[in-house]
Amino acid sequence: MDHACAFFDIKSSSPDTSQPGSAAFPAWHDAPDTVFSSRSNTFIPQSVRSSMELLFAPMEGITDGIFRTTHASVFGGIDHYYIPFISPTVNGHFDRREMRLLFPSDKALLSAVPQILCKDPSLFLHCTDMLRELGFMEVNLNVGCPSGTVTAKGKGSGMLLDLDSLKRFLDQIYTSASLPVSVKTRIGYVSEDEWPALLDIYKNYPIEKLIIHPRTRQDFYKGPIHRHALESLDDLPFPWIINGDLTTTELIYQAVQQYHCTGVMVGRGFLTNPGLARQIKTGQKMCLSELVTFHDTLFRAYQAELPPNAVLGRMREITKYFSFCFAHSDKAIKRLFKAKSIEQYLDSAALLFSLPFIDDPCYPSSADVES
Numbered sequence: 001m002d003h004a005c006a007f008f009d010i011k012s013s014s015p016d017t018s019q020p021g022s023a024a025f026p027a028w029h030d031a032p033d034t035v036f037s038s039r040s041n042t043f044i045p046q047s048v049r050s051s052m053e054l055l056f057a058p059m060e061g062i063t064d065g066i067f068r069t070t071h072a073s074v075f076g077g078i079d080h081y082y083i084p085f086i087s088p089t090v091n092g093h094f095d096r097r098e099m100r101l102l103f104p105s106d107k108a109l110l111s112a113v114p115q116i117l118c119k120d121p122s123l124f125l126h127c128t129d130m131l132r133e134l135g136f137m138e139v140n141l142n143v144g145c146p147s148g149t150v151t152a153k154g155k156g157s158g159m160l161l162d163l164d165s166l167k168r169f170l171d172q173i174y175t176s177a178s179l180p181v182s183v184k185t186r187i188g189y190v191s192e193d194e195w196p197a198l199l200d201i202y203k204n205y206p207i208e209k210l211i212i213h214p215r216t217r218q219d220f221y222k223g224p225i226h227r228h229a230l231e232s233l234d235d236l237p238f239p240w241i242i243n244g245d246l247t248t249t250e251l252i253y254q255a256v257q258q259y260h261c262t263g264v265m266v267g268r269g270f271l272t273n274p275g276l277a278r279q280i281k282t283g284q285k286m287c288l289s290e291l292v293t294f295h296d297t298l299f300r301a302y303q304a305e306l307p308p309n310a311v312l313g314r315m316r317e318i319t320k321y322f323s324f325c326f327a328h329s330d331k332a333i334k335r336l337f338k339a340k341s342i343e344q345y346l347d348s349a350a351l352l353f354s355l356p357f358i359d360d361p362c363y364p365s366s367a368d369v370e371s
């Protein structure tokens with residue numbers, strides 16, 4: 001088993017393979033479902049790398065303070081982590097779960113961005129004030145969550161059902177918010193035909209960054225993304241970011257080149273290959289020993305903080321993404337899902353980590369691990 005870190009081999013003699021449109025460069029979303037071959041011939045030119053933002057997507061139940069701090073110390077490469085949503089209530093304070101979500105956060109990680117799921121402008125503004133006092137420098141509005149319990153309350157992507165209310169909400173928060181506000185949005189509730197009208201609304205506000213997940217609420221996280229929604233966005237008056245199914249260096253580069261966005265936000269791709277952002281920035285690929293260190297550090301940190309059942313749930317949620325880093329992982333993953341105790345979990349993780357490590361792993365677009 002290869003425990004050595006392999007550095008990027010930039011093949012300047014074959015630059016064509018890195019260019020969108022070349023035969024070796026799979027079109028975004030035309031890429032095969034499962035790509036386990038080495039992709040190390042692709043590199044992103046320094047000029048693009050240095051100007052492109054790499055954002056870690058908020059992932060409820062996964063990317064809490066412990067996860068982000070550990071990821072930053074083992075791998076790095078992320079410009080900003082977006083924190084899973086907080087739902088402010090009239091209580092006007094953060095409970096223990098929310099504080100765990102926001103922290104631990106060393107000073108460097110105060111560049112992480114908390115996300116607010118809310119349709120009441122006064123709650124949003126109060127929550128923003130509290131986050132500012134804690135030291136955060138941006139807040140993000142969730143206009144994307146597809147969960148039925150959230151949309152039924154008119155929150156998340158439920159906000160897309162009533163554009164007049166959305167406008168009133170945006171009027172108030174952009175008049176009074178004490179921090180810059182970015183927005184993470186889907187392109188419609190039912191159909192991509194809703195996107196032009198929604199975009200016309202967004203254009204009226206000083207949005208810090210518009211993060212676009214080019215699916216509708218009906219799509220949840222599956223099916224092809226709506227590429228047309230990303231065309232003709234050159235005249236947007238604010239920076240914008242693409243999110244969704246960007247799982248490899250090639251796909252990220254292609255998206256940035258093709259659509260001229262400011263950067264990308266990646267969720268499942270960074271969970272499967274936690275070294276991907278660093279690889280894009282420096283060429284240094286993730287190696288097995290780093291993945292093991294990442295896993296073990298997370299495990300110890302959660303064990304120190306949470307009861308055994310919660311540790312089990314949290315680690316299972318994270319480790320299932322690592323299954324795509326190993327060949328023949330079916331048996332280990334079955335054991336992982338059956339694990340009822342910490343001991344059984346550790347057995348299944350040990351089995352997984354003993355399997356052949358895949359060079360340059362990626363989240364396969366056909367996978368369905370989130371549900």
Ligand SMILES: Cc1cc2nc3c(=O)[nH]c(=O)nc-3n(C[C@H](O)[C@H](O)[C@H](O)COP(=O)(O)O)c2cc1C
Pocket residue numbers: 057058059060061083084085115142144145184213221243244245246265266267268269370
């Ligand atoms: C388990 C899970 C939890 C998520 N939690 C959040 C969240 O708290 N806030 C949010 O805006 N999006 C959330 N998302 C959506 C992701 O941020 C992202 O938009 C989605 O996974 C698509 O990006 P990807 O294809 O790079 O993973 C979540 C997705 C998953 C699978």
